[in-house]
Amino acid sequence: MKKLLLIRHAKAVHDTSYSDFERPLKHSGIRDATAIAERMKSESIIPQLLITSPSVRTQATADIFSEHLSISKPTQNEDIYEAGQQDLLHIINAFEDKYDFIGLIGHNPGISQILNYFTGEFHEVSPGTAGLISFEVDDWKLISQNTGTLTWFSSPKDN
Numbered sequence: 001m002k003k004l005l006l007i008r009h010a011k012a013v014h015d016t017s018y019s020d021f022e023r024p025l026k027h028s029g030i031r032d033a034t035a036i037a038e039r040m041k042s043e044s045i046i047p048q049l050l051i052t053s054p055s056v057r058t059q060a061t062a063d064i065f066s067e068h069l070s071i072s073k074p075t076q077n078e079d080i081y082e083a084g085q086q087d088l089l090h091i092i093n094a095f096e097d098k099y100d101f102i103g104l105i106g107h108n109p110g111i112s113q114i115l116n117y118f119t120g121e122f123h124e125v126s127p128g129t130a131g132l133i134s135f136e137v138d139d140w141k142l143i144s145q146n147t148g149t150l151t152w153f154s155s156p157k158d159n
Contacts, residue, residue: 002135002143003151004092004118005047005103007036007065008111010128010156012057021081025060032128032156033061037068039154045132046071047103051091053080055107061128062105080106085113095140118148129155 010029018024025033040046046069052062054076062074079091088110095102104111112125118133125131132152135143 001100002137002140003047003101004133004135004143004148005045005101005130006111006115006125006133007061007103007105007130008108008125008127009053009055009058009061009105010064012127021055023055023057025057029057029061029128030064033064034068035156036128036130036154037065040065040130041069043152045152047101048099049101050074050103050105051077051080051095052105053083053107054078055081058105058107065103065105074105080104080110082107083110085110085117088114089117089144092143093141097139115150117145118143119150120146121150123150123153124155126155126157129153 010033011026012023012029013026050062050066052058052074066074115131116122131150133148134151135148
């Protein structure tokens with residue numbers, strides 16, 4: 001069985017003095033990411049590996065999760081930055097099978113689209129939201145449309 005944790009980066013500033021790639025997290029985004037990470041830790045939802053877009057806001061979100069979950073520093077994948085559903089599918093299908101539980105930190109609309117694609121369910125994925133999807137397969141390359149079950153979902157709005 002494979003498990004995929006999809007995380008949308010936490011709230012970031014919308015200051016025009018930053019490029020989109022360089023936008024840092026807001027204080028509320030740091031607080032929200034910390035709260036979701038702590039919620040995950042209390043429920044023993046701890047991925048073996050985190051893979052993140054290299055943008056400042058996703059890297060900061062990933063660092064909060066890795067610190068609070070006591071896991072290795074996140075791996076960056078530049079293809080996640082502007083990835084849509086099909087791009088994310090290719091990235092996920094290429095994950096190494098030695099990992100059974102991976103967390104992916106990215107951006108909307110891609111994160112919302114791929115969650116819907118895998119589960120057939122629509123959920124609002126606001127900044128800082130995390131969703132855990134389970135797949136009854138042993139190879140990442142076998143994951144495709146409607147093959148996953150959403151087993152956990154948490155949003156900062158749930159606080």
